[in-house]
Structure formats: structure tokens, C-alpha cells
Amino acid sequence: MKPITILAPGTLHLPLYAKMYEMLGNTTNIRLLSLDSWLREQVEFPIQNNLSLLYQYRKQLSSLSAANSFFESREDYDFLRDCLDFMSKFFLYELSIEDLPQNTKRDKDLLEVISLLKDIPRIEQAYVSTDFERLDLSGLWILDKNYSIEEMKILERLKKGGARVLKSIDEISGFSMDAANPSKDLKTNPDKDPLSESLLPINRYYWSTSNPRTQMEIIADTIITENMSAEDIFIVLSRPEDASVLSQVFEARKIPLTLMSEPSISPVLSQWKAALLFVADKSRENLMNLLKELYPQTSTQLRNYMDLFPEGSDLEHLEYTPNPLISEFEFENMRSMELQMQPWLPIFEKMKTWKANDATMLDIGDLIQKANPSPSEDDIRIFDGISRLYGDVRSEIHSELDLPLLIRHLDSLYPNSALSECTGVLAGSKKEISPLHKTVFYTGADAAHFPAFSMNGGIFDEAYMQKIKKGYPSLSDRLSLQRNALFHSLEIPKELYVMVPQADYEGKSSDTSYEMFTWMNAHPKFQHWKDSSWYIKPDFSLSEEISSQLFFPEKTFNASLSSLNAYDMCPLKHMLQYGLKLKKPYVLEERLEVKAEILKDVIESSNLWYQRPVWALSKEEVRFLVSRQFEFARKVFKDKTEALEILELEYVQKILEMVRILRPITKKLNASLIPDQAKIKISENKDGMQMDIEGFVNRSSKNRTPFLLVNPENGETSGSCEITPDSDQNDRSAFHEAMAALDVSLSQKPVQNKAFSISMGRGKKPVCANEFTHEQLDQEFITQFLKDAIKGQNMPETDTFEGEVIRKKTPSYEKTVEQARSAADDFIKSLSHGCVLPLHKANACKFCAFKSICRNGSQERTQESTRQAFAEYDRKNELAAKKAAKADHRHPVEASDHEDQDLNETERVNRIDASPVI
Numbered sequence: 016m017k018p019i020t021i022l023a024p025g026t027l028h029l030p031l032y033a034k035m036y037e038m039l040g041n042t043t044n045i046r047l048l049s050l051d052s053w054l055r056e057q058v059e060f061p062i063q064n065n066l067s068l069l070y071q072y073r074k075q076l077s078s079l080s081a082a083n084s085f086f087e088s089r090e091d092y093d094f095l096r097d098c099l100d101f102m103s104k105f106f107l108y109e110l111s112i113e114d115l116p117q118n119t120k121r122d123k124d125l126l127e128v129i130s131l132l133k134d135i136p137r138i139e140q141a142y143v144s145t146d147f148e149r150l151d152l153s154g155l156w157i158l159d160k161n162y163s164i165e166e167m168k169i170l171e172r173l174k175k176g177g178a179r180v181l182k183s184i185d186e187i188s189g190f191s192m193d194a195a196n197p198s199k200d201l202k203t204n205p206d207k208d209p210l211s212e213s214l215l216p217i218n219r220y221y222w223s224t225s226n227p228r229t230q231m232e233i234i235a236d237t238i239i240t241e242n243m244s245a246e247d248i249f250i251v252l253s254r255p256e257d258a259s260v261l262s263q264v265f266e267a268r269k270i271p272l273t274l275m276s277e278p279s280i281s282p283v284l285s286q287w288k289a290a291l292l293f294v295a296d297k298s299r300e301n302l303m304n305l306l307k308e309l310y311p312q313t314s315t316q317l318r319n320y321m322d323l324f325p326e327g328s329d330l331e332h333l334e335y336t337p338n339p340l341i342s343e344f345e346f347e348n349m350r351s352m353e354l355q356m357q358p359w360l361p362i363f364e365k366m367k368t369w370k371a372n373d374a375t376m377l378d379i380g381d382l383i384q385k386a387n388p389s390p391s392e393d394d395i396r397i398f399d400g401i402s403r404l405y406g407d408v409r410s411e412i413h414s415e416l417d418l419p420l421l422i423r424h425l426d427s428l429y430p431n432s433a434l435s436e437c438t439g440v441l442a443g444s445k446k447e448i449s450p451l452h453k454t455v456f457y458t459g460a461d462a463a464h465f466p467a468f469s470m471n472g473g474i475f476d477e478a479y480m481q482k483i484k485k486g487y488p489s490l491s492d493r494l495s496l497q498r499n500a501l502f503h504s505l506e507i508p509k510e511l512y513v514m515v516p517q518a519d520y521e522g523k524s525s526d527t528s529y530e531m532f533t534w535m536n537a538h539p540k541f542q543h544w545k546d547s548s549w550y551i552k553p554d555f556s557l558s559e560e561i562s563s564q565l566f567f568p569e570k571t572f573n574a575s576l577s578s579l580n581a582y583d584m585c586p587l588k589h590m591l592q593y594g595l596k597l598k599k600p601y602v603l604e605e606r607l608e609v610k611a612e613i614l615k616d617v618i619e620s621s622n623l624w625y626q627r628p629v630w631a632l633s634k635e636e637v638r639f640l641v642s643r644q645f646e647f648a649r650k651v652f653k654d655k656t657e658a659l660e661i662l663e664l665e666y667v668q669k670i671l672e673m674v675r676i677l678r679p680i681t682k683k684l685n686a687s688l689i690p691d692q693a694k695i696k697i698s699e700n701k702d703g704m705q706m707d708i709e710g711f712v713n714r715s716s717k718n719r720t721p722f723l724l725v726n727p728e729n730g731e732t733s734g735s736c737e738i739t740p741d742s743d744q745n746d747r748s749a750f751h752e753a754m755a756a757l758d759v760s761l762s763q764k765p766v767q768n769k770a771f772s773i774s775m776g777r778g779k780k781p782v783c784a785n786e787f788t789h790e791q792l793d794q795e796f797i798t799q800f801l802k803d804a805i806k807g808q809n810m811p812e813t814d815t816f817e818g819e820v821i822r823k824k825t826p827s828y829e830k831t832v833e834q835a836r837s838a839a840d841d842f843i844k845s846l847s848h849g850c851v852l853p854l855h856k857a858n859a860c861k862f863c864a865f866k867s868i869c870r871n872g873s874q875e876r877t878q879e880s881t882r883q884a885f886a887e888y889d890r891k892n893e894l895a896a897k898k899a900a901k902a903d904h905r906h907p908v909e910a911s912d913h914e915d916q917d918l919n920e921t922e923r924v925n926r927i928d929a930s931p932v933i
């Protein structure tokens with residue numbers, strides 16, 4: 016009994032074995048091999064992998080003359096890879112050095128390269144010298160498919176030795192135990208060239224679709240409506256990037272799918288790469304990348320720490336001192352980071368000692384194994400592959416300079432050609448069309464992707480190859496061979512669907528392939544596909560019950576000015592922040608940042624140290640006060656003294672500038688700036704609900720610090736200011752404690768200065784360019800500066816330029832109270848109906864931490880969007896009411912309908928417009 020060998024690509028082994036098992040049961044006399052593996056079995060040649068060849072080539076090219084134009088590239092991975100491919104052809108086509116081009120300097124330089132490389136033996140030499148024609152290959156079967164030109168060249172020789180082509184999968188059932196003599200009724204004719212034989216599929220369809228996605232939808236629908244068996248289907252993906260769309264579409268319909276080159280989700284490959292990159296170059300960037308790859312969960316924390324403290328820290332015994340750079344909360348965070356870093360320190364120390372040697376490889380392997388305590392099969396396979404690869408070339412690696420070839424070559428480990436499992440529909444490239452599958456869907460067959468024949472590129476491009484005198488087939492011969500092989504493979508399946516998307520995802524139109532059009536002898540037929548929207552907008556509403564529990568417990572309403580402001584920015588954001596109390600994620604800033612409170616600290620310490628107000632201090636004195644504020648930061652960030660000094664100078668300048676600009680106002684008003692806040696308090700009964708609103712009108716935040724303008728001569732030495740509008744409106748004393756409330760920012764935007772203005776010569780004015788005076792420029796600067804830096808409340812008239820700029824955009828305390836009342840009114844009205852739509856103000860989303868919650872429901876607030884949203888909202892409420900009414904066996908629907916009919920259109924619109932978000 017002679018065993019049978021079927022030559023098939025590794026990607027098809029698993030489905031082929033499954034088919035054989037189905038047809039023959041347990042079979043022991045048939046084996047599957049790839050052409051490459053079979054050839055290696057036939058020749059006596061030491062195992063040689065591409066990576067060790069690359070190292071040998073690199074060594075060989077070290078003797079390249081310095082005048083050679085490829086001298087600088089002699090160690091470059093891409094250059095060596097091109098050489099590797101060319102030398103394979105050189106031996107396979109038995110080219111001779113004399114026939115290679117020698118016309119130009121480049122040709123001669125390449126000749127020198129090839130002359131050196133040809134001394135390194137290649138397995139292709141053994142293939143050429145083996146007399147396959149004289150072997151008994153009667154037990155050898157070649158799976159019919161689209162082979163490359165080089166493969167065809169060898170296969171032709173095997174066929175001469177008696178190998179046969181497996182054209183139909185049914186032929187396998189004829190492989191009796193006497194395998195060398197398959198049944199007589201097989202239609203195989205070993206003498207007939209499969210490439211010249213047309214099998215013509217019974218059904219051919221040529222379809223066009225609107226875009227690549229609809230093409231996948233149509234395939235999925237066709238499989239379902241035609242009730243096709245998933246195992247009989249093969250999908251050709253002309254564009255590998257369509258694989259994810261195909262997976263999504265099939266997943267939605269629960270059609271099983273196996274991708275032949277599925278991207279690996281194993282972290283092992285990238286971990287090895289990151290580790291070897293770090294060994295080759297111990298840069299900070301590579302270390303950060305290694306941490307990210309090895310410890311994705313903790314790496315953010317680790318990287319944050321290392322960004323903040325590149326040389327380590329010693330915070331354990333440091334006592335916190337209030338300062339404007341590091342808050343106590345931040346300091347505690349840094350301390351806990353330092354604590355968490357302790358177990359990592361020995362690892363980092365070890366990493367720093369890594370060299371290109373076996374001990375380091377063991378170390379890396381150990382870390383990777385610890386980082387993946389439950390490895391998947393893929394993880395193990397990749398780990399094993401890399402270990403073997405290193406084993407093959409370890410004798411070539413003597414220093415870090417030898418690592419780049421190994422690192423670059425790791426990419427070729429994936430995707431793996433062998434499938435670890437195979438279920439349902441198989442999707443791969445045109446090279447895998449075979450008799451295994453009755454139905455083939457060929458996707459993306461537009462002019463850009465079909466026929467897409469391979470041509471020579473890189474250093475040994477077509478221009479070079481065409482100049483080879485003899486031995487290497489001409490371009491037209493190679494194209495013709497590829498064309499025949501491709502169209503032959505399209506004739507293998509019983510059913511062929513060729514799909515052409517008319518446009519890509521960006522809407523750029525795709526052209527029909529002329530080759531396909533000629534072969535099909537027809538234009539593609541457009542297939543309609545109705546998109547059932549998958550993107551249902553999320554619904555944002557609260558039941559009245561939940562709404563009152565969250566916002567109006569026991570018929571009371573307590574709010575702060577900032578919560579009302581948040582509601583005004585976006586009702587959903589408000590609900591998440593103040594209703595559900597979701598916290599924004601805390602991110603420790605890795606850059607040094609000075610909080611606006613430094614201005615307050617300097618103003619306060621001015622009297623203490625110099626018994627003079629800050630505006631009367633010299634620059635050196637201000638510098639001293641600022642420097643004191645930086646003392647604690649200097650103890651924490653010991654290795655950032657330079658950065659702190661620059662920051663210190665910057666803030667001295669900013670404070671001096673702020674004082675210079677505010678001074679005319681305080682002088683005019685005879686007032687002092689006192690660091691404090693003005694509080695607003697509203698307490699009243701609203702339609703049976705107790706409403707309490709409290710909040711500061713001037714804010715205190717990271718970027719802003721609050722001040723009150725008070726007149727010490729009027730006895731206003733305290734900064735406290737409480738605004739309570741319940742007091743008699745005619746008695747304004749409550750508003751008078753502080754003249755004005757300001758909040759000041761020191762992080763201003765840069766101000767652009769104009770050089771001159773041009774008069775266009777209209778009327779009697781001549782055409783001319785006018786320079787700005789220093790005063791004009793200063794005023795422009797101050798205007799812009801004040802607009803950005805200062806927000807005021809209740810600013811009195813001052814007759815000063817600076818004061819007027821602030822006053823123009825300043826509401827009075829009364830106005831603020833009025834606004835707060837009106838906002839609270841709107842809030843109560845809307846929230847009592849559970850309305851929390853993400854109808855946001857312009858720019859509200861820019862820094863919003865809840866983007867991932869509102870998703871595609873977010874909409875900028877306009878008259879129209881509000882109207883639509885609330886109409887939809889009302890409609891839903893009505894529907895809910897109807898349902899509830901039905902459940903109660905009552906008929907309030909008619910009543911509510913009548914109620915609504917009683918309103919005219921204007922009232923109806925007004926009712927919608929009364930919503931708070933307009």
C-alpha cells in the first residue's frame with residue numbers, strides 16, 4: 016500500500032483534513048504537505064531559515080567596497096530582504112552572473128552585491144539539481160489552485176514525474192486503501208494541463224454594490240436566503256482591511272466565519288519586540304513602550320511616575336506644606352505611587368543592565384511568562400517561535416548592533432499560515448480558491464484590486480529584471496501565466512459571485528475591472544440593499560419618580576450655582592455629575608502646573624513680609640515671595656530645578672503684569688483686593704416646594720482665584736460677602752459689603768499685537784498706513800488681557816480704562832440672583848418631567864468626561880434641535896401615558912387629546928419653548 020501525499024497550502028490543511036475525515040473516516044495513508052515542506056523532504060540540504068540567511072548576507076556584504084552605492088544599506092533589513100528574494104530567483108531560474116545587467120553604475124554595484132551573495136548556498140540550488148522527473152511521483156497529488164509563477168515552474172516538473180492534479184474534492188473518495196491506484200471512474204487525466212482546461216462554473220454572478228460594507232451584507236443575506244452550507248463557502252478578500260467589516264456583518268447574523276489571516280490578539284509578539292527594542296536602544300521612549308506592552312494595567316501609573324520622577328523620588332518622610340503647585344491630594348497620590356513603585360524598582364534596575372546575550376533573553380522570557388500567567392495557544396506558539404528564531408541566530412548576535420535584523424524579522428512570524436481551528440465560512444485570499452469550496456464570493460474585484468498581478472519591486476524592480484539577458488521570463492510571459500492561473504482558479508468553484516463595490520467608504524468611486532468585465536462578458540448588475548439602521552439613538556429620560564428622588568427629595572430643591580450652570584451647559588452632563596454623582600477620572604498631571612492661588616498667596620504675604628501692598632514691591636521682592644511658594648515643589652521634584660526656575664520667572668512676570676493692570680482700578684476706587692468669595696443665597700417656597708440655592712459668584716478653581724474689592728476706609732476689612740435677596744429689595748445693604756467680586760486667572764492666552772493699520776482712501780481720507788502708538792498697543796493688549804483673565808461681578812464705574820473693560824461684561828449682583836432664579840425655575844420644570852437630554856451648549860463637550868455615555872445622542876442646542884428633541888420627548892411621554900391608561904382600563908387618552916386640542920399651535924410651541932435649554 017503506497018501512501019498518498021496531497022500538496023496544498025498550510026492554510027487549507029485543516030479544512031482538507033475535515034473533508035477527508037467526512038469522506039473516508041479515519042485515514043492513515045493520506046498526508047497533507049505544503050509544497051515547500053515536501054520539497055525540503057526530497058532534497059538533502061541543511062535547514063536554513065530566512066533570518067539566518069539575512070545574517071549570513073549581512074556578514075558577506077561587510078566586504079562590499081566603500082564606493083558601492085549600496086554600502087550604507089548593507090545592514091539594512093529591507094535591502095537584505097530584497098537581496099534574499101532576488102537570490103531565490105537567481106538560483107531557481109539558473110541565472111548566470113554574465114547575463115546580469117552591467118550598463119549603469121547601479122547595475123555594476125548590484126552585480127558586486129550578487130557576486131558576493133551567490134557564494135552562500137540556497138535550497139533552490141538543490142531543487143534545481145534534483146531530478147524530480149525521474150522520481151516515482153504517482154502517489155503525489157497537487158491541489159488545484161492559483162499557484163505563483165515560481166511554484167508553477169516546480170509543479171510542472173513534478174507533473175512530469177507522475178504527480179496528478181486534484182481538481183475535484185470528490186476525487187478524494189476514490190482514494191481507496193490501494194491509494195496509488197485510485198478508482199477507475201475518476202475523471203482525472205494526468206496528461207492534461209489543468210491550466211488549459213476550463214471547468215467553467217455552473218453559476219456565475221457579477222454584482223455591483225454601493226460600498227464595501229453593503230457587499231458584505233449582500234453576501235451574508237445571499238448565504239441565508241439561498242440556504243447555503245457554510246463549510247462549502249469561501250470568500251476572497253481583495254482588501255484585507257475588509258475582514259473586520261465581514262466579521263461584524265457575519266457576527267450580526269450568527270454566520271460562523273474563519274479568517275485565514277486573522278490579526279493576532281496575542282500580546283507576546285509585541286512584548287518581545289518592545290523588550291528587544293529596549294535592549295538595542297535604552298531610550299526613555301523605548302522603556303515607556305516596554306512598560307505599556309508588559310504591564311498594560313499598571314503601566315499608566317508606572318509611566319506617570321517615571322515621567323514625574325525620572326530619577327526616582329523620596330517622598331516618604333517629606334511633610335506636606337500648602338503651596339500653589341502641588342495640592343495635598345496630589346501629594347498623597349504621588350506618595351502612593353512611590354509606594355506602588357517599590358516592587359518594580361528591582362525590575363527596572365535589572366532592565367537597565369540588559370545586553371544582547373542569552374541571559375537577557377532568559378530574563379525577557381521570564382518577564383513575559385509572568386506577564387501572561389494564563390497564555391493562550393497563540394501566545395505559546397509565538398513565544399516558542401521567537402525562542403526558536405533566536406536559537407537559530409544566537410551565534411550571529413554579539414552586541415546590541417546585531418539586534419535590529421532579529422527585531423524586524425519578528426513581524427514575519429505573524430500571521431501564521433496554519434489555522435488552529437476552522438469553522439463555517441472560510442475567508443482568505445485569491446490564492447486559496449480551491450476545489451474544497453463549492454461556492455466562492457470574490458469581493459472587491461474593482462480595477463484597483465483585480466487582477467492585481469505581482470510584479471518585481473524594490474531594488475530588483477522590473478526595470479532591472481527586464482535587463483537580464485536570458486533565463487528570466489519576460490514581463491508579458493509572467494503576466495500571461497498569472498492571468499491563466501487566476502482565471503483558471505475562478506473556474507474551479509461550482510458557483511462564483513464576483514462583487515464590485517462602486518465606491519469606497521469615503522465615497523470615492525471605484526472603476527470596473529476591464530479584465531473581469533471581459534471574462535464575464537457582462538457589466539456588473541447593481542444589487543440594492545436596504546440599510547436597517549443599527550445605530551439606535553440612546554434614549555435619555557428619567558421617570559418622574561427617579562427624577563424626584565434624585566433632585567427633589569421630600570419636595571425640596573437644593574442646588575448650587577455651579578450645578579445650575581452645569582445643567583445649562585448640558586442637562587445630561589448635569590444628571591451624571593450631580594444626580595448620579597459620577598466622578599471625573601482623576602489624572603495626575605505629569606507637567607508642572609502652577610495654580611492661580613499663587614496670586615492670592617503673594618498678595619497676602621506681601622503685607623506680612625514687607626508691610627506694603629504688592630503693587631508697591633520691587634521685582635526682586637515679588638520674586639522672593641514667588642520663590643517661597645516654590646520651596647515645597649523643589650523638595651518634591653529634586654531633578655526638575657531648571658524647569659521650576661523657568662516657571663518661577665514666568666509667574667513673577669505674570670503677577671507683576673496683573674498688578675500693573677489692576678492698580679488703576681483699586682487706586683480710583685480707593686479699594687483693596689482681598690482674597691475671598693462672595694456668596695449668593697436664595698431661599699424661598701416655590702409652588703409648595705422649598706427651594707434653596709447657594710453658591711459663590713466668583714470662582715475658586717485650578718485656573719482662577721477669587722477676590723473681593725473692598726474699601727477699608729468704609730470699615731470693610733473683612734472679605735466676607737453674603738448676598739441674600741430675601742432682604743428688602745430697597746435695602747441694598749446686603750449687596751454693599753464688597754464693591755465687586757472678581758475671579759482672576761494667570762493662564763492667559765498670548766495676545767497678538769498689530770504693527771499698523773491701513774486706511775483704504777475712501778472719502779477724503781488719503782490712502783495711508785498708520786503705525787500704532789505705544790499707548791494704543793498697550794490699550795489693545797490690556798483689553799484682550801482683561802477679557803481673558805478677569806471675570807467680575809457688580810463692578811462699579813471707575814472712570815478708568817481698565818475698570819470699564821471689566822465693567823462691560825460684568826453683571827450686577829441683582830442680575831446674578833435673577834439669573835439663578837430663572838435657571839432654577841427652568842431646572843425644576845424640566846427635571847420634574849425627567850428631561851435629561853444631551854442638548855449641549857456649543858463647546859460644552861470639549862472637555863466633558865462623559866462623552867462615552869451620551870455617544871451619538873449628543874446634539875448642539877439650537878431652536879430647531881430643541882424643538883425636535885422635545886417634540887419627540889412629548890410623543891414618547893404620550894405613548895407611555897396611553898399604555899398606562901390602557902393598563903388602568905381608564906380613558907385618559909381622549910382627555911389628554913382634548914387637552915392638547917385646546918391649545919393652539921402657538922401655545923403648543925410655547926410649551927415646548929418653555930423648556931430650559933432654549
Ligand code: SF4
Nearest residue numbers: 585853860863869873
Ligand atoms: S459630551 Fe456633550 S452632550 Fe455628552 S454629556 Fe458631555 S456635554 Fe453633554
